[in-house]
Amino acid sequence: MAYQNLITEVKANILYITINREKSLNALNKDTLTELADVIAYAGKTAEVRGVILTGAGEKAFVAGADIKEFADYSGKQGEELAKRGQDEVFNAIENSPKLFIAAINGFALGGGLELAMACHIRIASDNAKLGLPEVTLGLIPGYGGTQRLTQLVGKGKAIELIATANMVTAVEAEKIGLVNHVVPQPDLIGKAEEILNVVKQRAPLAISAAIKSVIASLNDVNGYATEIEAFGKCFETADFKEGVNAFVEKRKANFTGH
Incomplete structure (x- = not known):
């Protein structure tokens, strides 16, 4: 699997996916979403893959949002199509995958980045991570399932507060409200994800x-x-x-x- 924006590797039945756009804080552009759709489909149909760890390159960001420049001039219809395709091919595809996806949140998870993490089945955050949905500061709302999944994870009141204020929360606060499962020091992040998947791999x-x-x-x-x-x-x-x-x-x- 050779991609321009992702680094992928299967090792010991775990598929490692790293979004590799560190200079852009791993922002989700069209090409990255297309590549993610492809590797998610690969994971679902490949027996060798027993679980997936999804993370971002570097130590600053998991994914710091979508690439706003790509859709700045979109019409309402184009905006709807952008959301529908992204949800169908990437975000819902992760949630509905038969393989367990763990988001290893190694820094900022904002906007589409937090939506990507929430689509995963389990979330682990490094202690320096900050999470939020800042879309209303752009005159938008989350469009990749964020309003739905945040509500499912943290409840209606907290979800509306986070979306309406656009405030970020720390990793510790995210764990407290149920947005992430575990918080660990950044050097231990991938190891914690592997620890969980190594237990899962022993099951049917x-x-x-x-x-x-x-x-x-x-x-x-x-x-x-x-x-x-x-x-x-x-x-x-x-x-x-x-x-x-x-x-x-x-x-x-x-x-x-x-x-």
């Missing part, structure tokens, strides 16, 4: 995917309980279920294969 891959699908269903306009019931039933048809039960009975570690 199809069950992990089914669990993600069921949790996400609870947030969308579908019957999450029905999704869970169906996914639960399908797990009984997998070789991994039989292996898990046999390993439990035989008091040994299960060897899951994703089948």
